[in-house]
Amino acid sequence: MSLGSNLDLLTVTFYGTAIALILIGLYAALVKRSLIKILIGLSIVDSGINLLLVSIGYLKGGTAPIFSPAVIDKNPAMVDPVPQALVLTAIVIGFAVTAVALALVIRLYRHHKTVNIDEIKNLKW
Amino acid sequence: MKKVIVLILLAVVAYYLVDVFSQIKFGENRFQGENVRDFYLDKSKNDLHVSNSVTSIVVNFRGFDTLGEVTVLFLAATALGSVLYRRKAHGEAVLFNASTIVRSGAHLLFAPILLLGAYVFIHGHLSPGGGFQGGTIIATGFLLMLLAYHDYKVSHGVLTWVESLAGLTFASLGLTGLILGKTFLENFLPIGTINDLFSGGIIPIIYIAVGFKVGAELTGVLYTMLNEKEYKKS
Numbered sequence: 232m233s234l235g236s237n238l239d240l241l242t243v244t245f246y247g248t249a250i251a252l253i254l255i256g257l258y259a260a261l262v263k264r265s266l267i268k269i270l271i272g273l274s275i276v277d278s279g280i281n282l283l284l285v286s287i288g289y290l291k292g293g294t295a296p297i298f299s300p301a302v303i304d305k306n307p308a309m310v311d312p313v314p315q316a317l318v319l320t321a322i323v324i325g326f327a328v329t330a331v332a333l334a335l336v337i338r339l340y341r342h343h344k345t346v347n348i349d350e351i352k353n354l355k356w
Numbered sequence: 357m358k359k360v361i362v363l364i365l366l367a368v369v370a371y372y373l374v375d376v377f378s379q380i381k382f383g384e385n386r387f388q389g390e391n392v393r394d395f396y397l398d399k400s401k402n403d404l405h406v407s408n409s410v411t412s413i414v415v416n417f418r419g420f421d422t423l424g425e426v427t428v429l430f431l432a433a434t435a436l437g438s439v440l441y442r443r444k445a446h447g448e449a450v451l452f453n454a455s456t457i458v459r460s461g462a463h464l465l466f467a468p469i470l471l472l473g474a475y476v477f478i479h480g481h482l483s484p485g486g487g488f489q490g491g492t493i494i495a496t497g498f499l500l501m502l503l504a505y506h507d508y509k510v511s512h513g514v515l516t517w518v519e520s521l522a523g524l525t526f527a528s529l530g531l532t533g534l535i536l537g538k539t540f541l542e543n544f545l546p547i548g549t550i551n552d553l554f555s556g557g558i559i560p561i562i563y564i565a566v567g568f569k570v571g572a573e574l575t576g577v578l579y580t581m582l583n584e585k586e587y588k589k590s
Contacts, residue, residue, distance in 0.1 A: 241383065246382065257366055296397060312397065312400075319414055326429075330577050334581070
């Protein structure tokens, strides 16, 4: 495996995508006026951070951290399982936060009949 | 004007993120000597006989954290119910009936989706997957049915029972370890041979309980959200 030559490309691809996702999400959360779009932005930030964490745990040439019958005797190099477990937790918590936030948006829509934060007076910044 | 401020802020954030992460080489072996990754992999293979080491971290080494995680999920489902609760539950449904093709297809796919979800969480200690993933697959099956049939009913009573029993199983397995003179959530069952279905002691049992719990909670969340009715201004 001659990954050494295009290692920089891989770094740029993974870290670059993750950081770009974080920035896109933050932009959407700060600029957009619809509550649904703000929530979509926050979800995109979530995905970007998860991708960043998983790519930190990657090991060049490493296999998935599973001792399946095919690899258990060969003792291969494995990627770091700790970030993967952390990201599993983070995804679930992200889901819970998104669900509660959407419920609050529904509640706001019931009260104000709009999801535009310009029209909901006490949500302006 | 606001966009310009936001773009300047984002540029600062981007600069520091790129600065930090350009110093962490992608795919490089950063561990030398004794380290946490090799410790977990070695323990998972030799002491717990669990072949998926992500599962052994989530359920065993960080099992207490996972108990907190399912509590957060439970709280989210409860909060959703209480925020969206309305005393008078009549109004115009937002959903409409799907076409015959979608309805027949949903009916056909429902059982295989549940089976796939059960497979994923039962084999969580052997292959990629586990309780959270399997539970999510089961909830997608219910989502399909809810979208195809606008009057599809899921019993909240049954969901609550499944959820409570699964949570109780998790907590009581943890407490049994404590009662037997070990630590909370420590394994007390025979660990079997690696790569067998019955291996890993209490880990598969806990992950099956988590699968049921996550499936029930996600179904409850989807059901509550999709049951939102359109009310006319009056």
